[in-house]
Amino acid sequence: MAEVSSVPPLFSGNLAFFFDLDGTLAEIKPHPDQVYIPAAVRTLLQKMSVMSGGALALISGRSMAELDRLATPFHFPLAGVHGAERRDINDNTHIVTLPEQVVAALQQQLSTALLAFPGTELEAKGMAFALHYRQAPYAQQAIFALAQQMTQRYPELALQPGKCVVELKPLGINKGSAIRSFMQEAPFAGRTPVFIGDDLTDEAGFQQVNALGGVTIKVGVGETMAKYRLANVRMVYHWLGRLTQHIEQQKSDILRGEGYESLSGSL
Numbered sequence: 324m325a326e327v328s329s330v331p332p333l334f335s336g337n338l339a340f341f342f343d344l345d346g347t348l349a350e351i352k353p354h355p356d357q358v359y360i361p362a363a364v365r366t367l368l369q370k371m372s373v374m375s376g377g378a379l380a381l382i383s384g385r386s387m388a389e390l391d392r393l394a395t396p397f398h399f400p401l402a403g404v405h406g407a408e409r410r411d412i413n414d415n416t417h418i419v420t421l422p423e424q425v426v427a428a429l430q431q432q433l434s435t436a437l438l439a440f441p442g443t444e445l446e447a448k449g450m451a452f453a454l455h456y457r458q459a460p461y462a463q464q465a466i467f468a469l470a471q472q473m474t475q476r477y478p479e480l481a482l483q484p485g486k487c488v489v490e491l492k493p494l495g496i497n498k499g500s501a502i503r504s505f506m507q508e509a510p511f512a513g514r515t516p517v518f519i520g521d522d523l524t525d526e527a528g529f530q531q532v533n534a535l536g537g538v539t540i541k542v543g544v545g546e547t548m549a550k551y552r553l554a555n556v557r558m559v560y561h562w563l564g565r566l567t568q569h570i571e572q573q574k575s576d577i578l579r580g581e582g583y584e585s586l587s588g589s590l
């Protein structure tokens with residue numbers, strides 16, 4: 324595996340940006356409802372989106388409704404629930420569903436099973452379920468066993484481990500496929516993808532972006548397929564700020580040196 328200790332360089336060009344949310348754009352919190360993206364960072368994202376012709380998307384395990392809430396007042400292309408939900412630049416949505424009876428059965432069986440493990444929490448996302456044990460670390464093994472049991476009972480489900488969470492999501496869904504779909508559409512197509520994430524669910528995204536010759540950045544420790552690493556969320560904010568300044572500088576250099584026409588199609 325490649326050495327990934329290096330901080331990503333500052334670069335410019337025809338870029339498309341993909342951001343994970345929890346642990347990347349927002350600090351991990353004891354409870355999912357406590358998470359926020361600081362206003363200055365949301366504004367920076369909007370600026371980057373404008374600079375890249377709208378080629379900036381959030382790629383998250385959260386639902387799209389949650390992503391819109393966290394990104395307010397801005398409105399970005401989104402992939403939610405690890406790619407089971409997707410909203411393109413034209414606001415067309417692409418949603419993978421599970422049969423209603425499977426969702427109802429899972430809701431009932433999981434909520435009943437979790438009663439035996441105080442401190443655990445069920446997050447229902449329509450076509451996926453997150454079994455949280457951050458407040459009940461003693462229950463980790465039991466939660467994994469329960470999730471595994473459900474994937475055996477419902478073969479249309481896949482298991483997705485994360486930070487103090489095990490998720491059940493539709494089989495075949497991952498962040499890599501979501502990024503691939505965006506990269507086949509305007510305004511992403513033809514650009515170099517940049518993907519930043521922190522967790523196991525982001526590895527499929529790293530693999531896809533590496534295959535497309537893009538830039539992959541892991542936040543925090545742990546083995547990864549990403550090419551670069553940033554130590555923590557604060558370093559992500561810092562790097563994004565510097566990258567934005569760098570791109571703006573390049574842009575004004577071009578304006579000064581080559582005239583306005585040469586800007587069309589870049590950034």
Ligand SMILES: O=P(O)(O)OC[C@H]1O[C@H](O[C@H]2O[C@H](CO)[C@@H](O)[C@H](O)[C@H]2O)[C@H](O)[C@@H](O)[C@@H]1O
Nearest residue numbers: 344345351352353354355383384457486487488
């Ligand atoms: O793909 P992401 O944007 O990184 O989302 C992954 C999951 O994030 C949330 O759970 C995680 O963050 C919580 C808040 O910091 C934390 O309390 C929890 O332990 C983490 O697992 C979210 O609740 C999930 O739906 C996302 O799939």
